[in-house]
Amino acid sequence: LGPWGTAYTVCLHSTVLLRVVHVFTSSFLHCPYL
Structure with a gap:
């Protein structure tokens, strides 16, 4: 690939x-009951 790749x-x-x-x-904070 090279350095840039x-x-x-x-x-x-x-x-x-x-x-x-x-x-x-975000999902975890919006669904604290998990």
């Missing part, structure tokens, strides 16, 4: 991971 992949995965964590946190 690796950096792009890491950035993309970090963004997706943060979004997923944010969604899970």
Whole structure:
């Protein structure tokens, strides 16, 4: 891939991971009875 491809992949995965964590946190906070 090269340095740019690796950096792009890491950035993309970090963004997706943060979004997923944010969604899970929001769901958990909105549904405290889980």
